[in-house]
Amino acid sequence: MLQVKTLASLASISLIILLFAAGCGSNASSPGDSKAVTTASSAPLAGLDEASSSVDLSTVTLRVGQTGWSNLELGFKAAGLSDNPYKVQYSVFQGGNLQLEAMAASNIDLGSTSEIPPLFASQAANGGNFKIIASFESTTLNQELVIPKGSPLKTVADLKGKKVAYVNATTAHYFLAKMLEAAGLSWSDIEAVPLSTSDGLSALISGKVDALASYGNAIITAHQNGATELASAKDILSGNFLYEATPEAINDPAKHAAIVDYLTRLNKFYAWTRNNQQQWAEITAANTKQPVEQALNTLKLGEEQRPSKLSSDFEKAIASQQEVADTLAGLGLLKNDLDVSSIWSREFEEELQQITAESK
Numbered sequence: 282m283l284q285v286k287t288l289a290s291l292a293s294i295s296l297i298i299l300l301f302a303a304g305c306g307s308n309a310s311s312p313g314d315s316k317a318v319t320t321a322s323s324a325p326l327a328g329l330d331e332a333s334s335s336v337d338l339s340t341v342t343l344r345v346g347q348t349g350w351s352n353l354e355l356g357f358k359a360a361g362l363s364d365n366p367y368k369v370q371y372s373v374f375q376g377g378n379l380q381l382e383a384m385a386a387s388n389i390d391l392g393s394t395s396e397i398p399p400l401f402a403s404q405a406a407n408g409g410n411f412k413i414i415a416s417f418e419s420t421t422l423n424q425e426l427v428i429p430k431g432s433p434l435k436t437v438a439d440l441k442g443k444k445v446a447y448v449n450a451t452t453a454h455y456f457l458a459k460m461l462e463a464a465g466l467s468w469s470d471i472e473a474v475p476l477s478t479s480d481g482l483s484a485l486i487s488g489k490v491d492a493l494a495s496y497g498n499a500i501i502t503a504h505q506n507g508a509t510e511l512a513s514a515k516d517i518l519s520g521n522f523l524y525e526a527t528p529e530a531i532n533d534p535a536k537h538a539a540i541v542d543y544l545t546r547l548n549k550f551y552a553w554t555r556n557n558q559q560q561w562a563e564i565t566a567a568n569t570k571q572p573v574e575q576a577l578n579t580l581k582l583g584e585e586q587r588p589s590k591l592s593s594d595f596e597k598a599i600a601s602q603q604e605v606a607d608t609l610a611g612l613g614l615l616k617n618d619l620d621v622s623s624i625w626s627r628e629f630e631e632e633l634q635q636i637t638a639e640s641k
Contacts, residue, residue, distance in 0.1 A: 336535040341367035343530075343539045346380035346392035349373070350568050353550070359564055360553035362546040368538045375477055378402070378450040381525065385410045385606065390530040391540055395522055396602045400609060401450035403624045404616050412531060412626035415524040415544060415633055417551075417591045418599040422585030424452055424496040424514040426460055429485050430507025434492065437464035437512050440471050443491035446484050449475035454516035455605060457494035458612050468612060498569060501579070519601045520587045531628050541632045544591060548640050551589040554580065590640070595634040599625055 290349075347353045349626040354371045374380050377394025381402040384392050387410065403410035426445075428434050434443070437460050447453045454456060474481075474490055478499045485493040487507050493503065524544070530536040554561045562577035569576070583589075592598060603621040610618050 300302065330489075331351060336538050338366040338535060338539055341535045341539045342370055343367055343391060343536060344372065344389040345371045345543070346374055346383060348376060348380070348393065352565070352568075352587075353547070355564055355568065356550050356554070356561070357546060358564040360550050360557075362388075362550055362553075365539075365542060365546065367535075367542075368558060372611055375479070375556060376448060376451055378448075381409060381411060384527055387527060387529070390527055391543065392525050393509050393522060394483045394525065395452045396519065396605050397452055397455045397609075398450050399523060399525060400602070400606050400619060400621075402433070403619060408624075410527055411525040411624075412528060413523045414526050414531065414540070414626050414629045414630075415591060416521050416595075417524070417548075417589065418520055418587055419589045420586045421515045421518040422583050422586055423498075423500045423522045423579070424456060424486070424511075424518060425500050426457060426492055426494045426514070426594050427485065427500060427503050427508040427510045428492050428511045429488060432491065432509075434511060437461065440464075440492060440511075442471070443465055443492065444472045444474055444489070445492045446474045446476045446490040447494040448478055448481065448496070448616065449468055451496075452514065452518055453494040453496060454614070455609065456517045458614060459517050459608065460494075460512050460614065468614065483505050492593060498571075501571075501575070515586070519605075521592075521598055521601050526626075528626075531626055537628070541629065541636075544629075544633070545636050548591040548636055551591075552640065555584055555588065558584075591633065591637055593630065593637040595625070595627060595630055 299367060305352055313484065345353070351371060351373060354363075354369075355434065364609065372383065372389055375461060376398070377392065378398040378401070380389065380392035380394060381398050383389045385405065385407065392411075399409070399411065399413055402411065434440065440461070445457065447457045457473075461468060461471065474484070476484060478495055478497070481490070481493045481495050482499045482503055484490045493499075493508075495503070517631060525541060530540065558580055562573050562580055565571075565576040565580070566573040599622055606615065606619045607619050609615045
């Protein structure tokens with residue numbers, strides 16, 4: 282789904298947007314930082330008792346990845362949704378691509394990314410040790426190609442021969458390729474520099490690169506430091522984000538039931554943030570070291586563009602990701618052509634249909 286800071290003000294950079302995307306990153310925690318959160322309850326959420334009644338969820342520890350900061354852990358608590366009848370162990374990563382790396386090593390059970398990281402991860406020798414099990418819709422704002430303050434560059438075509446930082450195997454990788462293509466340039470026409478979100482931001486501000494393709498708080502902070510938008514990806518990206526699970530978790534009845542319950546709570550959390558925007562903005566601001574007004578504006582604009590919610594339309598999501606895969610393959614950025622349906626599991630489709638139907 283780029284590190285080191287030269288300015289003290291960048292030390293606290295972290296993702297502020299509601300979703301952990303995919304394909305998104307932040308500087309709040311280093312990849313793999315984690316802490317366990319144990320909560321207790323006598324039963325899963327209403328409507329899922331039948332799916333969970335045959336298993337003992339109290340014996341389950343669900344290892345969940347999140348991007349940027351502990352937004353899910355803190356958000357579930359604020360929304361009154363942390364009374365799950367199983368243990369949750371959260372790990373924070375800088376991007377969805379790093380979540381899939383952890384999944385490949387069997388270090389997490391459930392992760393979230395944009396459409397892009399799974400395409401690259403599936404090219405690994407072992408297929409990445411994951412299957413996509415669900416999708417959700419969210420905003421595509423704050424995904425941009427930016428240039429530093431005072432840059433003479435005016436158009437994407439001006440990037441020929443220039444150093445351009447991007448976050449490898451994420452939305453930034455994809456939308457940069459699409460922007461170059463639209464400008465009549467190929468990937469080889471630029472000096473592409475793969476960096477983490479924080480390293481890319483630092484490189485842009487210090488003048489080590491001519492442009493940066495990134496997302497989330499890195500883009501917001503870049504603008505705060507005088508950067509300007511060269512091109513926006515808001516109309517390039519689909520806004521589909523994905524949940525992945527390991528085959529082991531999918532096939533384990535207890536973990537399967539815990540994942541269903543967790544996704545149900547997640548969808549309720551999205552609804553809670555829409556109805557409690559001020560409260561969520563205050564929590565976000567406190568944990569990402571930014572003004573509350575900025576966090577609130579980001580949330581409002583994102584929800585106005587595309588409300589965050591789970592989707593049960595597998596056909597639409599698979600078709601969207603297939604289009605992305607075909608584009609990347611056509612640009613030579615994927616080693617092999619890919620039938621996207623092969624990396625999806627429909628084991629949760631019926632439960633997702635129930636979850637989305639109950640939330641309407």
